[in-house]
Amino acid sequence: MADLRNNFVGIRSPNPFWLASAPPTDKAYNVIRAFEAGWGGVVWKTLGLDPHVVNVSSRYGAVQWNGQRIAGLNNIELITDRPLQVNLAEIRQVKRDWPDRAMIVSLMVPCDEESWKYILPMVEDTGCDAVELNFGCPHGMSERGMGSAVGQVPEYVEQVARWVKQHSRLPCIVKLTPNITDIRHSARAAFRGGADAVSLINTINSIVSVDLDLMAPTPTVDGKGTHGGYCGPAVKPIALNMVAEIARDAETRNLPISAIGGIGTWRDAAEFMALGAGNVQVCTAAMHYGFRIVDDMIAGLSNWMDEKGYRTLEDFRGRAVPNVTDWKFLNLKYDIKALIDQDKCIKCGLCHIACEDTAHQAITREKDGKRHFEVVNGECVGCNLCMHVCPVDSCISMVRVDEGGYANWTTHPNNPAAVKEPA
Amino acid sequence: MSRKDLADIASGRLSAQQLAQNFDDVSPPLDRQSALIAAQRCYYCYDAPCIQACPTGIDIPSFIRRITTDNLRGAAQDILGANVLGGMCARVCPTEILCEGSCVRNTGESQPVEIGALQRYATDWVFDTNVTLFDRAPATGKRVAIVGAGPAGLSCAHTLARLGHDVTLFDAKPKPGGLNEYGIAEYKVLEFAAREIEWLLSIGGIAWQGGQALGENLHLSSLCNDYDAVFLGLGLAGVNALGIDGENLAGVRNAVDFIADLRQCDDFSQMPVGRRVVVIGGGNTAIDAAVQSRKLGAESVTLVYRRGSASMSATWAEQEFAKTQGVNVIEWAQPRRILGSAGAVEAIEFEYTQLDADGRLLGSGDVLRLAADTVLKAIGQVLLAPRADGDASALLEVDKGRIVVNAEFETSVRGVWAGGDCVGGKVDLTVQAVEDGKQAARSMHARLGNGGQGNG
Numbered sequence: 026m027a028d029l030r031n032n033f034v035g036i037r038s039p040n041p042f043w044l045a046s047a048p049p050t051d052k053a054y055n056v057i058r059a060f061e062a063g064w065g066g067v068v069w070k071t072l073g074l075d076p077h078v079v080n081v082s083s084r085y086g087a088v089q090w091n092g093q094r095i096a097g098l099n100n101i102e103l104i105t106d107r108p109l110q111v112n113l114a115e116i117r118q119v120k121r122d123w124p125d126r127a128m129i130v131s132l133m134v135p136c137d138e139e140s141w142k143y144i145l146p147m148v149e150d151t152g153c154d155a156v157e158l159n160f161g162c163p164h165g166m167s168e169r170g171m172g173s174a175v176g177q178v179p180e181y182v183e184q185v186a187r188w189v190k191q192h193s194r195l196p197c198i199v200k201l202t203p204n205i206t207d208i209r210h211s212a213r214a215a216f217r218g219g220a221d222a223v224s225l226i227n228t229i230n231s232i233v234s235v236d237l238d239l240m241a242p243t244p245t246v247d248g249k250g251t252h253g254g255y256c257g258p259a260v261k262p263i264a265l266n267m268v269a270e271i272a273r274d275a276e277t278r279n280l281p282i283s284a285i286g287g288i289g290t291w292r293d294a295a296e297f298m299a300l301g302a303g304n305v306q307v308c309t310a311a312m313h314y315g316f317r318i319v320d321d322m323i324a325g326l327s328n329w330m331d332e333k334g335y336r337t338l339e340d341f342r343g344r345a346v347p348n349v350t351d352w353k354f355l356n357l358k359y360d361i362k363a364l365i366d367q368d369k370c371i372k373c374g375l376c377h378i379a380c381e382d383t384a385h386q387a388i389t390r391e392k393d394g395k396r397h398f399e400v401v402n403g404e405c406v407g408c409n410l411c412m413h414v415c416p417v418d419s420c421i422s423m424v425r426v427d428e429g430g431y432a433n434w435t436t437h438p439n440n441p442a443a444v445k446e447p448a
Numbered sequence: 449m450s451r452k453d454l455a456d457i458a459s460g461r462l463s464a465q466q467l468a469q470n471f472d473d474v475s476p477p478l479d480r481q482s483a484l485i486a487a488q489r490c491y492y493c494y495d496a497p498c499i500q501a502c503p504t505g506i507d508i509p510s511f512i513r514r515i516t517t518d519n520l521r522g523a524a525q526d527i528l529g530a531n532v533l534g535g536m537c538a539r540v541c542p543t544e545i546l547c548e549g550s551c552v553r554n555t556g557e558s559q560p561v562e563i564g565a566l567q568r569y570a571t572d573w574v575f576d577t578n579v580t581l582f583d584r585a586p587a588t589g590k591r592v593a594i595v596g597a598g599p600a601g602l603s604c605a606h607t608l609a610r611l612g613h614d615v616t617l618f619d620a621k622p623k624p625g626g627l628n629e630y631g632i633a634e635y636k637v638l639e640f641a642a643r644e645i646e647w648l649l650s651i652g653g654i655a656w657q658g659g660q661a662l663g664e665n666l667h668l669s670s671l672c673n674d675y676d677a678v679f680l681g682l683g684l685a686g687v688n689a690l691g692i693d694g695e696n697l698a699g700v701r702n703a704v705d706f707i708a709d710l711r712q713c714d715d716f717s718q719m720p721v722g723r724r725v726v727v728i729g730g731g732n733t734a735i736d737a738a739v740q741s742r743k744l745g746a747e748s749v750t751l752v753y754r755r756g757s758a759s760m761s762a763t764w765a766e767q768e769f770a771k772t773q774g775v776n777v778i779e780w781a782q783p784r785r786i787l788g789s790a791g792a793v794e795a796i797e798f799e800y801t802q803l804d805a806d807g808r809l810l811g812s813g814d815v816l817r818l819a820a821d822t823v824l825k826a827i828g829q830v831l832l833a834p835r836a837d838g839d840a841s842a843l844l845e846v847d848k849g850r851i852v853v854n855a856e857f858e859t860s861v862r863g864v865w866a867g868g869d870c871v872g873g874k875v876d877l878t879v880q881a882v883e884d885g886k887q888a889a890r891s892m893h894a895r896l897g898n899g900g901q902g903n904g
Contacts, residue, residue, distance in 0.1 A: 091516070092488040371552040374494030390495065416491050417556065 027330035038065035038127040041304035046131035053115035062316035066127025071104035086233035086243040097259035099233035117151040133159040145193040161202035161227020176202035179214035186218025201225040208267040222281035228254025257309040261287030272301030291325030299345035360427035361407035369420035376411035456723040461745025470743035501550035504531035523570035538568035585612035593675040598626020600868025601681030603885030609653040620661035630708040633736035663835040680866035684829035694786025699793035703737035703826035722822025729826030730760030754782040857888035
């Protein structure tokens, strides 16, 4: 039986599944329900200085895709709208009652040393395990010089991380915003500032849809809307890449990562951890289905680890990192061709039209006057498109046809900057 | 009071509430949520097999995709542009052997996309709101007579009206619609047929003339003289007789008449039905008559067919439906004689049949006797060819009981086209009749536009 216990920068939790700082972790009532359901830890919804913020009514917008609810979710909710002392008292009590669970406190205060110096001792006094610096929220708070307004400037990230380490002995996790051009700059800044870890991604700046009757973005507040933070399954690929970039960066390769972004299943979690994340944080999936989803995350991860022979999380963590490389190092001699299993083919023609209209005209549509789809190997470049559009599981497979060997772009004759091979 | 064993034909066997429930919509419409779920199952196949399987060639993947984007007007245009009776066809088409039968989802899943139900979803709002989807081309000044206001004639009329011609639509019956109005089970169409026709005619340029029977108060030769072109969509108005003893006994009727009475009946509790009903035949008319007899409260309904179920023209889905409605189906038996007393039927005798080595149907000599107070005959309909008048009808060539037409649906009479069941050739389905009418109209338009009259 796999051991799912997690030790993330010294923060111990019975499993690697934390709830991210967000509405589900806004108050004791929710957090207790989460712990009862089995979550390993929570990052309490971001605290700020009093007077507390106020929130609007109508806070979420969602992307429905092809009948599926919440392919992506967007929110314009701000940080906690409850008094600081109420939150601190609840945090203290919950941590006391649930000592084996991770209790991280998310913070967002103005970008000056005094504010951090003021709030950190109070937070530390609750007995929490760590602080997470919310440098990510792309809406509302950023207009006030906080959230992503800080996270988008590496120098600020570094400075605030340094203040926090200076004025607190708690582990410091810096939550990164994806609303930048290269995540590595923010991660390096956090690292230089002395952060113990980074967590990412925060939400992506977005307008989730436009109400064509109201002619306003959603969620609509009395006829107006504003940009919000996008999350949910749709953002997972973006998060995976950002996690991988940090995990393979020379400067930050040993910087612990708590991964966030569209995680809803054990498989999502395993993917992030394979790319180097020490644990994961979840929000949208819990908001969609309730806290009970952690049950399958725990059981599924455990069963998969048993099947693969991984005893602890460290046994597979980061295993995919060495296989993330730059394009220029990919093997140009590798060659695959699509193969359509005629017994499985239902003759929908989607592979044909995708290839014919948008790819390489490598799939025929007729044979002996009958509907028949077959790959023309000479034209197939092995792009995988047909395999992805085919609605039938494992009907189209990609078969390796090359004779081995390795060559990449760095030495390719078409590359003007090619390294000349020794004569 | 003694029990009435024989000739027990009565109305009001069931409560009004039960009757209303029995004759309610057999497949209720999809709401938006169900329609979206159903529509999202469509793979949007390329060169889709369902389009090939539809006699009218509706671009099914396109209209279904339009449903998913809430573009219902676009979906309705896709459907009604190809098949102006797409609303009726959504209800009565044997989709299991046409579009849904060819859906690629049958492979592996055995569960096709619900194309018929989606087609109804995409079109219902059109008739509910009587919205205009199609405009007429500028008037051509050409006048076309259409005889027969069934699916073929209506489709032909609408196509011609769209193209700018003026149409006069004649039919022997008081209401337009043909089989749609008189020949289809009530529970499949409810109040729909009339509403659909009202919408169809609202395009304008179609004058309705009911009570005009060809060969009686309407003559082909005069139509040829008075109009630029003529279309015959006569259907098959005659009914095959059994040709056995007892056929004239009270209680023996044509199933088509029973179905028509039901469709024109305002109060089902006034509709008489037998206690023991025997239906002879294996087509949709037989099924509709048998099922509706049950729905009216007949105690036992037996459908007898002279061959096996695979030979029935009713699809397996129709047969299954009949069985779930409590119709007892007996195969391989042909009627021999109908027995009666006091002028009314009391039983019918069948002889079991079998195929010989050459595939010929032979009687086995074994006799089956079924007690019956009603015998409904549904062994096929036949063309009632117009009686010769002047020289036009005399030249109207008929072969094997159908009007002979060429690939353009032109008959042997110059300026006269024909289509639908009266020409046959493919399948005797509403949807095929619609296609015939549409194609004939296009041919007529090409001829009319080509510098002259059809009757040149």
